[in-house]
Amino acid sequence: MAGPPAKRHNRDKQRETVTKDGITQMPKKKFFRQRAHANPFSDHLLEYPTSPDDMDWSEYYPDYVEEDSSEADSKPRRLRKDVEIVDIGCGFGGLLAALAPILPDTLILGLEIRTQVTQFVQERIRALRSQNSDNLYQNVGCIRANAMKFLPNFFKKGQLSKIFICFPDPHFKARKHKARIVSTTLNSEYAYGLRPGGIVYTITDVEALHEWMVQHLDAHQAFERVSKEDEEADPCVKVMMDETEEGKKVTRNNGQKFVALFRRLEDPAW
Amino acid sequence: MKIPYNVLHVSGNVLFAARGGKLHSFSLDDGTHLSTWKHLDVEKVEAAVKTIADEAASKSTVSSALEVAEGGGDDEPPAKRQRMEEPKDEVNKTAGNEGAQESNAAEGSEGTKVEGKTNQKGKKNKNKQNSQPRKDNHISRVPDRPVITHLTSTADGAHLLAITGHDKVIWVFEHDGKGQLTQLSRRTMPKRPSSVAIAPDLQIICADKFGDVYALPLIETTPPPSTPQPSSPAPGASKPVLKPAANTTTVHSKRNLRALVNQQRQMELATRSKSENDTKTEGPSFELTLLLGHVSMLTSLILGESEGRRYILTSDRDEHIRISRYIPQAYVIDGFCFGHKEFISAMTIPTSRGEVLISGGGDEELFLWDWKAAKLLSKTSILSLAREIAPELTKVAVSGLQTFVYPTEAGNLTYVAAICEGIQAIFSWQLTEDNTLNRPSVIQLPGKPLDVAFKPATIGQPPSVIAAVDAGEQAQVKSLAIYSLIMTDEKLAVGTTAFVSDGELEAEELDVDGKVVQGLLYNTENLRKQPTEPGEEQGEDQGEE
Ligand SMILES: C[S@@+](CC[C@H](N)C(=O)[O-])C[C@H]1O[C@@H](n2cnc3c(N)ncnc32)[C@H](O)[C@@H]1O
Numbered sequence: 004m005a006g007p008p009a010k011r012h013n014r015d016k017q018r019e020t021v022t023k024d025g026i027t028q029m030p031k032k033k034f035f036r037q038r039a040h041a042n043p044f045s046d047h048l049l050e051y052p053t054s055p056d057d058m059d060w061s062e063y064y065p066d067y068v069e070e071d072s073s074e075a076d077s078k079p080r081r082l083r084k085d086v087e088i089v090d091i092g093c094g095f096g097g098l099l100a101a102l103a104p105i106l107p108d109t110l111i112l113g114l115e116i117r118t119q120v121t122q123f124v125q126e127r128i129r130a131l132r133s134q135n136s137d138n139l140y141q142n143v144g145c146i147r148a149n150a151m152k153f154l155p156n157f158f159k160k161g162q163l164s165k166i167f168i169c170f171p172d173p174h175f176k177a178r179k180h181k182a183r184i185v186s187t188t189l190n191s192e193y194a195y196g197l198r199p200g201g202i203v204y205t206i207t208d209v210e211a212l213h214e215w216m217v218q219h220l221d222a223h224q225a226f227e228r229v230s231k232e233d234e235e236a237d238p239c240v241k242v243m244m245d246e247t248e249e250g251k252k253v254t255r256n257n258g259q260k261f262v263a264l265f266r267r268l269e270d271p272a273w
Numbered sequence: 274m275k276i277p278y279n280v281l282h283v284s285g286n287v288l289f290a291a292r293g294g295k296l297h298s299f300s301l302d303d304g305t306h307l308s309t310w311k312h313l314d315v316e317k318v319e320a321a322v323k324t325i326a327d328e329a330a331s332k333s334t335v336s337s338a339l340e341v342a343e344g345g346g347d348d349e350p351p352a353k354r355q356r357m358e359e360p361k362d363e364v365n366k367t368a369g370n371e372g373a374q375e376s377n378a379a380e381g382s383e384g385t386k387v388e389g390k391t392n393q394k395g396k397k398n399k400n401k402q403n404s405q406p407r408k409d410n411h412i413s414r415v416p417d418r419p420v421i422t423h424l425t426s427t428a429d430g431a432h433l434l435a436i437t438g439h440d441k442v443i444w445v446f447e448h449d450g451k452g453q454l455t456q457l458s459r460r461t462m463p464k465r466p467s468s469v470a471i472a473p474d475l476q477i478i479c480a481d482k483f484g485d486v487y488a489l490p491l492i493e494t495t496p497p498p499s500t501p502q503p504s505s506p507a508p509g510a511s512k513p514v515l516k517p518a519a520n521t522t523t524v525h526s527k528r529n530l531r532a533l534v535n536q537q538r539q540m541e542l543a544t545r546s547k548s549e550n551d552t553k554t555e556g557p558s559f560e561l562t563l564l565l566g567h568v569s570m571l572t573s574l575i576l577g578e579s580e581g582r583r584y585i586l587t588s589d590r591d592e593h594i595r596i597s598r599y600i601p602q603a604y605v606i607d608g609f610c611f612g613h614k615e616f617i618s619a620m621t622i623p624t625s626r627g628e629v630l631i632s633g634g635g636d637e638e639l640f641l642w643d644w645k646a647a648k649l650l651s652k653t654s655i656l657s658l659a660r661e662i663a664p665e666l667t668k669v670a671v672s673g674l675q676t677f678v679y680p681t682e683a684g685n686l687t688y689v690a691a692i693c694e695g696i697q698a699i700f701s702w703q704l705t706e707d708n709t710l711n712r713p714s715v716i717q718l719p720g721k722p723l724d725v726a727f728k729p730a731t732i733g734q735p736p737s738v739i740a741a742v743d744a745g746e747q748a749q750v751k752s753l754a755i756y757s758l759i760m761t762d763e764k765l766a767v768g769t770t771a772f773v774s775d776g777e778l779e780a781e782e783l784d785v786d787g788k789v790v791q792g793l794l795y796n797t798e799n800l801r802k803q804p805t806e807p808g809e810e811q812g813e814d815q816g817e818e
């Protein structure tokens with residue numbers, strides 16, 4: 004429930020981004036708490052574009068809006084480039100914040116189903132942009148979306164070069180396996196969004212879930228496992244290990260992390 | 274009232290017409306009754322209804338006892354009531370989901386469900402069960418009514434396929450071409466089927482309410498002792514894993530091994546996470562291959578063909594139309610036809626115009642697509658046409674879409690026909706060469722249409738449309754009628770009306786409450802998304818600002 008009005012008001016106040024000397028301050032996580040799980044099957048109150056062409060990215064990547072794309076025509080304003088990297092279930096945005104300066108010319112997007120968490124990340128990005136002058140962090144955004152249902156509404160076939168799936172919810176119950184973010188049937192949607200040569204990055208601290216993801220991606224004909232050497236040579240792997248909030252938690256608890264990368268293959272002739 | 278005819282299928286000169294759990298066949302030449310197949314549960318329901326009536330006769334009034342027994346006795350609206358009676362993998366608005374997270378595949382829906390079993394569906398129902406008024410503790414419950422939800426046949430007419438929704442069964446019959454059926458197989462699917470097609474290579478391609486699409490051979494091969502878990506292997510499966518030397522047998526056993534390892538792991542996990550103990554991983558006892566899936570309820574599945582290649586087209590409650598390749602590349606998604614803003618419930622591809630797809634659902638328009646290119650060609654308002662006979666309408670739910678050919682001197686004309694839930698008409702248009710729907714016409718019906726089928730034109734005879742309608746309490750209105758179609762200015766109209774000879778069949782039918790019919794046969798509008806109930810979303814988001 005919404006809680007007593009006074010309390011709610013307070014929280015809103017606390018959440019208001021603090022501006023000090025014209026610089027947006029980092030949001031505080033404790034004001035953005037919410038339940039740990041959201042049901043990926045429910046209708047929610049999600050907003051999603053009817054198709055990728057209907058998606059208005061301009062508010063997420065204002066620096067990348069095409070100069071001559073006027074608001075006059077009915078289609079949303081176009082960007083100079085397309086989103087290429089997606090972090091599915093980005094949580095509080097650690098990976099996004101770490102990747103943005105490393106891949107400064109690539110548009111990166113976090114997808115998160117929980118409203119409050121999404122808002123936190125959006126504040127965080129606003130603060131990062133404000134604190135860093137030289138156009139840093141303009142290439143990163145976060146939207147609330149159910150990635151299991153609506154990925155194709157946001158991205159055209161082959162638009163993506165990397166998909167990150169970091170420390171997904173394990174959904175232990177057998178009858179909830181379809182709720183897992185990696186499944187035989189859902190992998191076809193990842194393959195659809197990824198261009199040939201694109202990579203799915205997975206990391207988890209739950210060994211059985213790791214094996215599940217490996218098994219299901221391995222068995223999918225559109226993917227092949229990336230070799231250990233290539234994996235080690237990929238700078239994104241270290242970021243995913245060390246910069247995600249969950250990754251940090253696992254490190255603090257001296258837990259193990261299981262990594263697996265999969266490469267999108269060309270579709271066979273048909 | 275009597276339960277109306279609800280699903281129709283024409284195969285050659287034979288009309289198959291399902292009415293609840295019964296499947297009748299009639300000659301399209303003269304309307305004679307040819308045969309009847311009955312689901313076993315038909316008699317169970319009838320027996321239960323009789324018992325209750327007898328039990329009650331001595332005590333209170335029959336009708337109130339029946340109402341209680343069949344769930345009409347409490348003040349739940351019938352549609353809602355019905356939803357609660359259905360397995361959890363049905364639309365469940367109250368929970369605002371497709372129910373995809375709650376499976377109860379293991380709960381055999383076969384056989385008689387008596388009081389107690391019917392309601393073991395979860396917390397929500399428990400209260401209802403307790404609060405349900407019961408005059409007599411000994412009153413038994415009427416078992417789930419069998420309903421045939423789908424009928425289709427092979428192109429040569431030699432096989433007929435039926436689906437019964439209440440028990441998730443796919444039935445395959447041999448058809449002698451003259452209306453006589455021989456039952457060949459009975460296969461219980463993991464989830465309730467929502468759409469089905471038979472491919473030219475004699476594979477049944479079946480979509481379910483859980484969002485998955487399976488392939489199973491029309492004619493069962495000798496059942497393998499243990500088939501792979503549908504949830505484990507990849508869609509389209511058997512990619513020779515790692516070692517190229519693997520042959521079918523090794524892949525097969527490897528898969529099983531994997532499934533086993535997986536199962537063990539599951540059990541470990543279950544114990545680790547203590548509270549969880551549902552490791553029911555029994556697979557089906559017949560060959561079943563998972564081809565693809567949406568994370569949404571599938572509402573329609575059709576097959577398409579383009580340049581000699583086949584495709585599977587699937588639509589869901591979340592406005593998606595997905596184009597996947599056919600077996601063995603069903604894991605490849607070629608595209609999506611985007612544009613619908615409400616659920617999609619019906620799709621059709623005219624045989625005469627294989628490149629065009631027509632789709633409809635909760636939107637006020639029908640959409641025409643070049644499905645191979647995933648390109649929208651045109652839209653046509655069906656709501657405005659429906660308003661010609663029912664001006665008060667603000668929305669429609671398309672419950673049936675079909676196409677047929679009308680031969681004329683100028684050549685074959687293609688027509689599209691649509692029915693909408695609860696609207697007493699058949700809407701039709703001509704599909705023009707420039708991919709629009711033109712020459713709209715409205716054929717008014719004496720009741721609410723549940724299904725339509727077409728009898729092709731023959732020499733000297735125009736095509737006919739066969740309509741199954743729910744006439745409600747109008748006892749004089751026949752549920753099944755055959756209308757010959759005439760054209761004026763290329764718009765369709767009804768010529769002559771004919772009926773099948775089902776007087777005796779009709780007399781045998783027991784009376785059934787209108788609410789029960791409503792619950793059983795009206796579920797298209799239910800697909801529309803409701804604004805999430807307040808409180809629900811907030812539990813998760815602590816109050817939306
Ligand atoms: C355990 S957290 C991991 C967060 C982050 N990736 C990290 O490593 O720190 C999993 C996140 O996935 C989100 N999530 C779960 N299902 C989702 C879905 N279908 N679409 C988008 N996000 C989802 C959850 O809300 C949660 O924030």
